[in-house]
Amino acid sequence: xxxxxxxxxxxxxxxxxxxxxxxxxxxxxxxxxxxxxxxxxxxxxxxxxxxxxxxxxxxxxxxxxxxxxxxxxxxxxxxxxxxxxxxxxxxxxxxxxxxxxxxxxxxxxxxxxxxxxxxxxxxxxxxxxxxxxxxxxxxxxxxxxxxxxxxxxxxxxxxxxxxxxxxxxxxxxxxxxxxxxxxxxxxxxxxxxxxxxxxxxxxxxxxxxxxxxxxxxxxxxxxxxxxxxxxxxxxxxxxxxxxxxxxxxxxxxxxxxxxxxxxxxxxxxxxxxxxxxxxxxxxxxxxxxxxxxxxxxxxxxxxxxxxxxxxx
Ligand code: PEP
Ligand code: MN
Numbered sequence: 683x684x685x686x687x688x689x690x691x692x693x694x695x696x697x698x699x700x701x702x703x704x705x706x707x708x709x710x711x712x713x714x715x716x717x718x719x720x721x722x723x724x725x726x727x728x729x730x731x732x733x734x735x736x737x738x739x740x741x742x743x744x745x746x747x748x749x750x751x752x753x754x755x756x757x758x759x760x761x762x763x764x765x766x767x768x769x770x771x772x773x774x775x776x777x778x779x780x781x782x783x784x785x786x787x788x789x790x791x792x793x794x795x796x797x798x799x800x801x802x803x804x805x806x807x808x809x810x811x812x813x814x815x816x817x818x819x820x821x822x823x824x825x826x827x828x829x830x831x832x833x834x835x836x837x838x839x840x841x842x843x844x845x846x847x848x849x850x851x852x853x854x855x856x857x858x859x860x861x862x863x864x865x866x867x868x869x870x871x872x873x874x875x876x877x878x879x880x881x882x883x884x885x886x887x888x889x890x891x892x893x894x895x896x897x898x899x900x901x902x903x904x905x906x907x908x909x910x911x912x913x914x915x916x917x918x919x920x921x922x923x924x925x926x927x928x929x930x931x932x933x934x935x936x937x938x939x940x941x942x943x944x945x946x947x948x949x950x951x952x953x954x955x956x957x958x959x960x961x962x963x964x965x966x967x968x969x970x971x972x973x974x975x976x977x978x979x980x981x982x983x984x985x986x987x988x989x990x991x992x993x994x
Contacts, residue, residue, distance in 0.1 A: 694888070696851040697844050697858075702889040708829050708857045710805040712786030714749040714964065716829075716859045717891030721952075721961050722920030724750035724788050724831075724893075725945060728935035729757050729765060730772035737779045738927040742942035744783035746949040749964035750806070751776060751785040752922060756792045757934060758812050765933040773803040780805075784966060788831055788922075794822040801828045811836050811863055811898070814846050824853020831859050831922075833895070837866045840880060844888060860884060860892045861922060862913075864899025873901025873938070876909055881916045893920035897938045903929065906940060907948045914955050923948070 695701060707717040716722045725743040730736050730753040740751050755772030757765060768775070773789065780787040788806040791797055792813065800807060806829045813819055814835035823830050830850050834843050847858050862881065864874025876899035884892045894913035896906045910921050926932045926939040940948065953963050 694844055694848060696856075697847045697888045697890055699887055699889050705889045706856065706858075706891065708859050708891055710750065710786040710829055712750070712780070712784075712805050714786045714805075716893065716919050718919075719961050720964055721914065721918075721956055722750060722893065723748040723949070723952075723964055724752045724920065724922045725925045726752040727926045727932065728897075728924050728939065729754045729933055730768050730775055731765075731933050733775050733778075735927060736772075736775050737782070739925055739942070740779035740783045740785060742927065743925055743945060744785055744966070746942075746946040747953075747963050747966065748923075748945075748949070749785060749966055750788050751780045751783070752788050752808075752924075754790050754934075756790055756796065756800075758790070758792055758810050759934070770799065773800060777803045791819070791823065794819045797822045797826055801826050804828065806831050806859075808861075809833060809846075814838055814843065817849060820846055820849035821853055824850040824855045826855060828855075829857035829859065830855060831861050831893075833861045833863050834865065834877075834880075836874075840883065840887070844884075847888070847890060858890050859920070860888070860890055861895055862892065862899075862918075863895035863922075872899070872905065874899045876900065876913075878909075878912055878916050881913065881918050885917060891919040892917075893922060894918045895922035897922070897924040897935070897940075901938045903938055903940055903944065906938065907944070907951065910948060911951055911955050914952060914961070915959060917959065921952075 707715050709715050714722050725748040727739050755767050757767035776787045786805040789804045790808040790810050791800040807823050808831045811833045850858050864876045867875035896909035924939040925945045929936040929939040
């Protein structure tokens with residue numbers, strides 16, 4: 683198939699646009715969806731640092747209208763001397779704050795041996811940019827029954843990225859969301875170079891939803907709101923945004939993190955641009971209603987193993 687000059691090889695058997703009659707909508711067990719008319723807003727700190735820090739961020743992003751809480755419990759840091767994350771304690775905090783504020787939970791899994799454990803707490807497994815071609819990890823999350831957020835590799839081509847998604851789907855996990863987070867460029871003026879064009883490009887190449895992470899793309903908090911707005915205008919199905927109650931004292935990625943008020947202001951702008959492109963911000967379920975429906979146990983016990991995919 684040739685799509686706007688881009689060759690889509692036969693090897694994209696499962697991810698290619700024409701492999702499905704309809705676009706995939708990935709649904710988390712919390713109810714959040716990626717790929718439909720409703721935009722998914724994943725927000726929270728880069729790393730889970732403490733119960734207080736995480737819960738303040740969760741309360742603020744929920745109040746502003748986000749529907750998924752992000753936060754790393756296992757952090758892939760360039761230096762082995764940097765904060766590495768709180769591990770399973772961090773996972774428990776994510777589950778508790780997610781439940782308390784009616785948010786789904788997305789968090790990174792670094793090691794194939796941790797996939798089962800992270801799946802017990804999270805609604806979505808994040809594969810970070812440094813692991814996009816960690817094939818044993820891709821196979822392991824492919825065998826999991828929890829949706830996967832697959833970030834684009836540091837300097838991955840679109841072809842390599844789609845083939846990484848193919849690995850996950852080949853394992854039987856059809857709930858894959860692609861996340862553009864900027865690629866390495868010649869210019870250090872921004873942390874990475876945000877490839878917004880990839881959003882409409884992928885729309886013609888794959889049935890999978892695509893979201894954008896402007897925080898890791900920019901590395902500078904001031905540049906996050908305009909690029910978030912541009913991503914939704916370009917057709918992204920969601921955003922991943924770093925929000926910290928006290929960015930100046932964050933243990934990781936403080937320079938690119940919005941504070942709670944800046945995030946609330948961004949959400950007001952996003953509501954307008956979403957409407958402009960025929961989409962809407964999340965319609966959140968009240969936490970008490972979610973708990974009453976038995977969607978979740980407060981202690982983060984194993985949840986349903988539904989595939990999470992609905993075809994539109
Ligand atoms: C993150 O989301 O905090 C993260 C480490 O992202 P990336 O893998 O895109 O660098
Ligand atoms: Mn980060």
